Amino acid sequence: MKRLVWILLFLLRSHEGICGNGVSFTKHPTNQTLSQGNAARLGCAVQGLTEPDIFWMKDGEKLYSTDQMFITLGEQHWETFHSVKSVQQQDAGQYWCEVEFHDLTFSSERAWITVEGVPHLVQEPQDVSTFPNVPFNLTCAAVGPPEPVEVLWWLGGVQEGEPRPSPSVLHVQGVNSSVKFYCEAKNTRGISVSRTGTVHIKVLPAAPVKLQVRMVDNNVTLSWKPGFSGYSELSTCIVQLSRRSVWRWDLPQQEVQVPPHLQVLSGLRSHSNYSARVSCVNEVGASPFCPWLHFQTPESVPSAAPKNLTFDLSEQQLALNWAGLQEEELQGRLLAYKVQWTLGGELQEPLLFKENSAQLSGGGRFFNASFQVSACTSVGCGPWSPPVLVLPASVQVPVQRSHMWVGVLLGLLVATVVGLLLTAVNHRREKETQFGPVFKPPGPESSVSFTAARSFNRNCAELQESTLDSLGINEDLKNKLQDVLIPERLLTLGHMLGKGEFGSVREAFLKKEDSSFLKVAVKVLKSDINSSGDIEQCLKEAAYMKDFHHLNVIQLIGVSLHRRPVQRLPIPMVVLPFMKHGDLHTFLLLSRLGEHPFDLSLQTLLGFMLDISRGMEYLSTRSIIHRDLAARNCMLNENMT
Template sequence: MGRVPLAWWLALCCWGCMAPNGSQAQEDPFVRSPGNITGAQELTGTLQCELLVHGEPPEVTWLRDRQTLQLADSTQIQVPLGEDEQDDWKVVSKLRILSLQLSDVGWYQCAVVLGGRTFVSQPGYIGLEGLPYFLEEPEDRTVTANTPFNLSCRAQGPPDPVDLLWLQDAVPLLWPRATPPAPQHILCVPGLNKTSSFSCEVHNAKGVTTSRMAIITVLPQQPHDLHLVSSLPTKLEVVWTPGLSGIYPLTHCTLHAVLSDDGVSIRLGEPDPPEEPLTMQVSVPPHQLQLDSLCPHSPYHIRVACASSQGLTLDQPWTHWLPVETPEGVPLGPPKNVTAIWNGTQAIVHWQEPMAPLQGTLLGYRLAYRGQDTPEVLMDVGLKQEVTLELREDRTVPNLIVCVAAYTASGDGPWSLPVPLEPWRPVSEPPAPSSWPWWYVLLGAVVAAACVFILALFLIHGQKKETRYGEEFEPTVERGELVVRYRVRKSYSRRTTEATLNSLGISEELKENLRDVMVDQHKVALGKTLGEGEFAAVMEGQLNQDDSTLKVAVKTIKIAICTRLELEDFLSEAVGMKEFDHPNVMRLIGVCFQGSELDGFPAPVVILPFMKHGDLHSFPLYSFFGDQPVFLPTQMLVKFMADIASGMEYLSAKRFIHRDLAARNCMLNESMSVCVADFGLSKKIYDGDYYCQGHTAKMPVKWIAIESLADRVYTSKSDVWSFGVTIEIGTRGQTPYPGVENSEIYDYLHQGNRLKQPVDCLDGLYALMSQCWELNPQDRPSFSQLWEDLENTLNTLPPAQEPNEILYVNMDEGGSHAEPLGAAGGADPPTQSDPDSCSCLTAAEVHPAGRYVLCPSTAPRPTLPVDRGSPAPPGQEDGV
């Protein structure tokens, strides 16, 4: 409600100070004042006042404790009592409070300004009284054994005072108060040695309320005194002392070991390791563990935690990280490529570093050699990898053998195999390669070029067979497979379904499941285009069956499928959709392929039933704003809503999430029943109602649930939110959230704003819509509950008034549709120049439910209120 003008306040003050006693009573226009309401919190309260006025009806203002309600949720109905605007009017104003709170308690009045004078109704009082209401309840938690902790439980009236009693394992607690005393709502527990449950009872004059039961799980305390007892190059042995675990003995302990660079990557008190740790479990007792397969001469950090039969949790008490280090080891292998050559007076020995791990810092090499009749000589040659030995030229020199070993601070590694001393041979010139005659080289080049050319022709020919489409069949047998040859033309491929599936390279299981889904392209004949957009086109078609011809809608998707995984995902969803069998769910007839020279995979074509009356967004718009307006009874709109809820109940029972539920995706068949459509196979077809954020996929943000906008998480409850927005058909197809930009919708919803109740919307329907937009998804109703409520609402409505001559809108005639991209079929709105746009029906042709009819309206076209915005043309709704 807007700001109250200054003149209104001056008039109110003057009236309160100068009006004589009884003047208001004599000329009081109010015939009904607000009543008194006393109830419990979170209940819905409604106040109402009525007044009779002469001339133009005034605006009714609501007061609480003589203060104007700036954001009151009030509605005002003005009923003329005569035929002229200057006659008497009856004005009814209702104030609704959806959830009573303490801040709503007070005296409520209605105020109007008539002829410069302010009149105020008799006050009505809203009060709260009931059982205590919990502001805070005890929560589940995990604690370590014998460790103090606190629980909190708070409640309030009215009526007050509220007394609180704590219970442990359903037994009242009579513990002495803490020192210093804690507040009554805080329970100080000195510690537990077993898992227990805690709850609280609150009492007031109206009765007792019991809180939820909080489970306190007792886990072992943190182990301590973790230390190293022995170490080897690849093994470490550690022991620790376990902490208290209450009455539950320890079952096992878990140890983490992380390789660190001198401790830099592990900081004191860091809760989680910086990388994936080496994890080991050990049964206890004893409380010790030997870590194997470690890297020698390397720093590690280790920690340990223990668990009891109460299980492990994410916040289990780990010890602090303990820095340890494995000692050095000897090299695991000998030097490689050892050679020894004698040139007459010298022996030159050469080798390379060992391939096996050194297990430490290489300090040098040791060399040993001996002759047949001479003792062994051992030398430390340092880090050199080549040594020259001065030898006497005698008979013993050619019989020498040489060995080499690497060593670290821990000792020598294994010796290499003995290498005999070989005499030196001068390096001779390499033999000249034999020359080939020049014509041999030329012949080889010609043969190689011919092979490459033949291979290229074969590859190009095979590629053209897979990517070109359009001509009649020319079957031949090559390698036992059917081959189809054709020229490029704008038509469907004439290949058989079997040949198409064989060429896609999909799995045999999926190929078998597609037997009943795939449709031969030559059985589909295309007609006029019903609508075309950026991502898809919908065409009227005929499916030639064995004994009949079925009118269908053919949807060609322009989005390219680039990988086999995308194609298999598409076909798998088609297999699942073919199994849908419900009168309010669009049934997939089949899928065929349209080939393409530009893409590696053919484009899928979706075949759906033809929907005579188009989508549920365009139908009310054409009926309401067309050149020949048609009356849509409330009973019909509620029936549409019930059909959608019934179809979504079926899909949710199948564990199928729609993610794009909107009126534009709900179709009307010949019997005026709604079918939920456009799920799974065509997520990327729409553009106008979708908003692209960064590099993410386009999303219909004005229909999408708030948690899906934040986290991109979709559930059946997010479909329930979209269902609440889909009931936009009750507003005759207008755009939701008029004036709110697509990029601002999340902040708008996060601030608590929701769609407003349309003027002609039933209170019960809007309450049902509001339940669909609860912030917590678990608080939203299921589709089965929504369907039941809508059916009950439909049964309580009086039958729609039927005119003498029953007319039925025939939307199957006329020109091209504006843009029915959400339709599996569709038609044009009737025009004044089309006398056959409405055809007479007999009594037997009336809808079997008997709840609604359609007939041309003789009343002038209604004008919508200014604050609801103007409806967008079909297919051009406000984007998302």
């Protein structure tokens, strides 16, 4: 109730400049008209408060100024000033001061600061892009005070007409070449000059630049940077594509809306040579084409099975022949033909051959065996050919239903003969080893042997182990890393621990010689890095780490190479000790901001500092500069070292 009475008293006394509880403004800001560059000072005084919170307002916004002063005029009587050392047009506006008391705000009378000076440009003419001899308009606007303000136009260094009131629109009938222009705004205080604009004549765009192709799995994306636009916005780009084999085949050109300046190329054949070029179009027309970019699409599994699989059976050997695949069917570089065979309903060990023929010694053991063949690239193996049953030439297998019984009898007879032959020769032949001769019958009997490569999995091609020789790095680096090369099969990658600009760090398990597993961290280079230079730079860092022997510097465990199915170069993987507590930066954040904060003693923090210093000192003695010392690059092991 008392609060309500207090508010009513304030409203009744407000016309006398008296605030409730005796709070009143004894001085109000006054209107000021100043020339640009002069100093301005507004004053305001309030009485009735012990320590009033007085602040200044301009055009409804609170002013935050370090120049505000407070002066004590007497007990509960305060005066404040707002000063502007050199007023400009942006300082012009309405000012007043306010004071807060008992959650209420009281305002002084309002005053204006008016800044007189040279005209203030509020709209300057902008650049124009146009066709030759096409009319266009230019606009210029300026304000005082003092008023009036007049505008004078200059086009190509020549005055256009007489001064006219602001704002001014200049109508230009058209130009046939590039020309400069600006406007002048004038009042009694002086002249202001606008920015200099340019009339550009629209022309054909320049050819695109930095054309490049990116291949991820079977997706091929063409991207480019637009050249000079010709002072007109690019609307579309034209992509021309041709396939190069024995002859050059030009494919239908594609029109692409831009931006973005890229196009996903679809319907391309695997392991084929292509050329691409791009032209871009604006209002005037199409640019010249950029130079042809030549690229080869990734390999794929063959699309067809080898045809015309035939056999020639004798007592000494079985000869198999089949037709090779065409280039468009192979879809890659042929690694081998895979021959799969079954005997007695059981699948036998598959065989690999470089040529489209095979000679297998000991022909008798292949009676009643079924053979199929498939072509294999580095990506995998294609479909199987129809099965072919190996029978002696004298045996005919009728297909008419009325003579099915003949086939059954012959089948039983052949099975019996095969069983006897297998029993007779079983003790004389040796089991094929993984990489050795197939059969070695004793005696002078001639035989044909071959070396089997590693078998293929049709669905997921098994890749050969990568070596340092496949990377194209220099001999010194290769020799230095040879003794720390870890076969990829000994590593089992786990979840990702961190990710950076050049790759990621993953948890992994390394299988040791005693078949036990060691938990490690694996630094994996980004998969889209395809140059030997980038790979060599990564391995140089590993080579340096190989020679580190210090408690506070991580030592290299080894280097491994991850073979990629569709890429020429494998991805280097640097194997390092696993750090239980991760990087120092994250560890410190978790100690304060994690779900379960914990205290770190001063002794522990000093220990971190000493460990870092010792590690850096060691690197310095080896003439190595770190260049990126940060908490994120310091790792903590299980001993908090």
